[in-house]
Amino acid sequence: MSAPTKMLSVENLNLSFGGIKAVDQVSFHIFENELLGLIGPNGAGKTTVFNMISGFYRADSGTIKLREDVINEYSPDKVNKAGIARTFQNIRLFGELTVVENVLLAMQQTETLGWIESLFRTKSYRDKEKALYDRSVELLKIFSLDHLAEEFSRNLPYGLQRKLEIVRALATKPKLLILDEPAAGMNHQETEDLKKLIHFVKQKFNLTVLLIEHDMKLIMSICERIVVLNRGIKIAEGLPSEIKANTSVIEAYLGKRS
Amino acid sequence: MNFVAKNKLLFFFISFVAVGVICQFALNSYIQALVVSFMINAIMALSLNFITGVANQFSLGQAGFMALGAYTSAVLTKVFLADQWYFIPLTALAGAVVATVAGYLVALPSFKLRGDYLAIVTMGFAEIVRVLFLNWNFVGGPRGYNGVVKWPEFLISYGFTGLALFLTFMVLYHLKISWFGRNLWALNEDEIAAEVMGTPIAKNKRFAFLFSAFFAGLGGALYGHHLGYFSPASFGFLMSVQILIFAVLGGLGSMSGSILAAGILTALPEILRSLPTGGLDIRMIVFPILLILLMILRPQGLLGRKELF
Ligand SMILES: Nc1ncnc2c1ncn2[C@@H]1O[C@H](COP(=O)(O)OP(=O)(O)OP(=O)(O)O)[C@@H](O)[C@H]1O
Ligand SMILES: [Mg+2]
Numbered sequence: 001m002s003a004p005t006k007m008l009s010v011e012n013l014n015l016s017f018g019g020i021k022a023v024d025q026v027s028f029h030i031f032e033n034e035l036l037g038l039i040g041p042n043g044a045g046k047t048t049v050f051n052m053i054s055g056f057y058r059a060d061s062g063t064i065k066l067r068e069d070v071i072n073e074y075s076p077d078k079v080n081k082a083g084i085a086r087t088f089q090n091i092r093l094f095g096e097l098t099v100v101e102n103v104l105l106a107m108q109q110t111e112t113l114g115w116i117e118s119l120f121r122t123k124s125y126r127d128k129e130k131a132l133y134d135r136s137v138e139l140l141k142i143f144s145l146d147h148l149a150e151e152f153s154r155n156l157p158y159g160l161q162r163k164l165e166i167v168r169a170l171a172t173k174p175k176l177l178i179l180d181e182p183a184a185g186m187n188h189q190e191t192e193d194l195k196k197l198i199h200f201v202k203q204k205f206n207l208t209v210l211l212i213e214h215d216m217k218l219i220m221s222i223c224e225r226i227v228v229l230n231r232g233i234k235i236a237e238g239l240p241s242e243i244k245a246n247t248s249v250i251e252a253y254l255g256k257r258s
Numbered sequence: 259m260n261f262v263a264k265n266k267l268l269f270f271f272i273s274f275v276a277v278g279v280i281c282q283f284a285l286n287s288y289i290q291a292l293v294v295s296f297m298i299n300a301i302m303a304l305s306l307n308f309i310t311g312v313a314n315q316f317s318l319g320q321a322g323f324m325a326l327g328a329y330t331s332a333v334l335t336k337v338f339l340a341d342q343w344y345f346i347p348l349t350a351l352a353g354a355v356v357a358t359v360a361g362y363l364v365a366l367p368s369f370k371l372r373g374d375y376l377a378i379v380t381m382g383f384a385e386i387v388r389v390l391f392l393n394w395n396f397v398g399g400p401r402g403y404n405g406v407v408k409w410p411e412f413l414i415s416y417g418f419t420g421l422a423l424f425l426t427f428m429v430l431y432h433l434k435i436s437w438f439g440r441n442l443w444a445l446n447e448d449e450i451a452a453e454v455m456g457t458p459i460a461k462n463k464r465f466a467f468l469f470s471a472f473f474a475g476l477g478g479a480l481y482g483h484h485l486g487y488f489s490p491a492s493f494g495f496l497m498s499v500q501i502l503i504f505a506v507l508g509g510l511g512s513m514s515g516s517i518l519a520a521g522i523l524t525a526l527p528e529i530l531r532s533l534p535t536g537g538l539d540i541r542m543i544v545f546p547i548l549l550i551l552l553m554i555l556r557p558q559g560l561l562g563r564k565e566l567f
Binding site: 054055076081085097106111113115120121125129168171172 | 429432433436437438440441443444447448450451452453454455456457458459563
C-alpha cells in the first residue's frame with residue numbers, strides 16, 4: 001500500500017496577539033479520510049489555528065496546505081471554495097433566516113446564478129431556485145430536519161442548532177470539515193447522538209474531519225489520531241491510547257505534580 | 259410570492275392610470291406636484307433601503323448620488339440637447355450612470371473594512387459633492403441651477419416618474435428575493451458566517467452599493483426636472499437623513515414599506531400644514547413626536563422586513 005495522501009498540512013505556524021504567542025511553531029497534518037482530534041486546555045490556541053486555516057487570521061509565519069495548494073493567503077470564502085467548511089465554537093447560524101434558507105445560502109455558493117435572470121425572474125431562474133430549494137430540503141431530510149425547514153433557525157433548540165450548523169457546512173460540499181467544539185453545552189445523550197452523526201457524515205460524504213473538543217470521552221472514542229496543544233505549543237501527537245498515557249498531556253490538563 | 263403574477267401587475271397598472279386621470283382632471287396642480295414628489299421620494303427611499311435595510315450597510319451619502327444625478331441630467335439637457343424634455347429619460351439614465359461610477363469609487367476602498375466606517379465615508383462623499391457644485395459657477399454655484407428643463411405636462415411627468423419608480427421597485431425587489439438578496443441577508447446578520455459559507459462579502463456589498471447609487475442618481479435626476487430648480491443646499495446632510503427616515507419608517511428591508519412611508523411622509527406635512535392652527539406651524543411639533551412614537555412602539559418600522567403583498 002502506498003502512503004496515504006495528506007489532505008491538510010500545517011507547517012511551523014506562528015501567530016501572536018500583541019505580546020501573547022497564541023500559536024507557536026505548530027505543525028501537524030491530516031490524512032485523507034482521517035478523523036483527527038485537536039485538543040488542549042482553555043486558551044491553548046485551538047480556535048486560533050482554526051481561524052488561520054479558515055482564512056480569518058493571517059499567520060505571522062508558516063504554511064497551510066490543502067493537498068498541494070498553499071492557502072495561507074486565501075480569504076475565508078476562497079478557503080471554503082477550495083474545499084474546507086467549518087462550524088463555530090459559538091453557534092453562528094443566520095437566526096433571521098429559516099432553516100432551509102440557511103442551507104440554501106450555503107448551497108447556492110456552489111452554483112452559478114446570473115444577474116439578468118434574477119432581475120427578470122425568468123422561468124429558468126425560478127426553476128433553478130426551486131431545484132436548489134428541493135436539494136436543500138433533501139439534505140435536511142438526511143438529518144431528519146426537513147420538518148423544521150420553514151422555522152426560523154433561531155427558534156430551534158440548542159442541539160438542533162448545532163446539527164443545522166453542520167448540515168449548512170456540508171451544503172458547501174467540503175472535502176475537509178472542521179468542527180470547533182460541536183459537543184459544547186450538550187448533555188450525555190446529545191453527545192452520543194453527535195458521535196454517531198460525525199461518523200455518519202464522514203462516511204456518507206466521504207469527508208476528512210478535524211475536530212476540536214473538550215469532551216475527552218468523545219475525543220478518545222472517535223478520533224483516529226490526536227494532536228495536543230498547550231499555550232500555543234504542540235506538546236503531543238499520537239493515537240488515543242498514546243495520548244491518554246502521555247505525561248506531558250496529563251500535566252497540561254491537571255497541572256504539574258510537585 | 260412571485261410578484262410577476264400578471265393579475266397583480268394589471269391591478270397596479272390600472273390603479274396607476276386611474277390615479278393619474280383623477281389627478282389630471284379633478285385635482286389642482288399643487289396636489290399633482292405632490293404626487294410626483296411622492297414617487298421621487300419613494301425612489302430615493304428604495305435606493306437607500308436596499309443598501310441599508312437589506313445589506314445592512316449604513317449609508318449617509320444618498321444626497322450625494324442624488325446631486326450627481328440631478329446636475330448631470332440638467333447639464334446634459336441644457337448644454338447638449340437644447341432643453342428638449344423628451345431627452346429627459348435618456349439624460350436621467352446618464353445621471354444614474356454617473357452616480358453609479360461615483361458609487362464605484364466610494365465602494366472600492368470602503369468595503370475592505372468592516373463596521374460603521376461606511377457611514378462616515380459616504381457622509382464625507384456627499385459633502386465633497388455638495389462643495390464641488392457649490393464652487394462650480396457654470397451650474398450657478400451657491401445660487402443654484404436655474405431654468406432646468408421641466409416636463410411639459412403633469413401626465414407626462416407622472417407617467418415617466420411612475421415608470422422610474424416601477425423599474426426601481428422591480429429591480430430591487432427581485433434582487434431582494436433572489437440569490438443575491440439571500441447573500442445580503444446573510445451578511446447582514448453575520449458577516450463571518452456568510453464568508454465561511456463561501457459568500458464573497460466585499461464583492462456583494464459593492465454590488466449592492468452600486469445598485470443603490472444608480473437609483474439614487476435616477477431619483478436625483480427626476481427631482482431636478484420635476485422642480486426645475488435646485489441648489490447644492492438641496493442635497494445637504496438633511497436630505498440624506500430625510501431619505502433615511504423614509505426607509506426606517508417603512509421598515510428596513512421592506513421595499514413596499516419604503517413606498518408606503520414615502521407616501522405618508524410626503525402627505526403628512528401637507529395635511530398638517532392645512533390644519534387651522536392659527537398661524538402656529540404644528541408640523542415641527544407633530545412630526546418629531548410621530549417619529550419618536552414610532553421608534554418606541556415599532557422600532558422595526560411599519561412593515562419590518564415584510565412586503566405588503
Ligand atoms: N482576536 C484575538 N485577540 C487577542 N487575543 C486572542 C484573540 N484570539 C485569541 N486570542 C488569545 O489567544 C489564545 C488562544 O485562544 P484560542 O481561542 O485559540 O484558545 P482555545 O484553545 O480555542 O481555547 P478554548 O478551549 O477556551 O476555546 C488565548 O490566550 C486568547 O486569549
Ligand atoms: Mg476555542
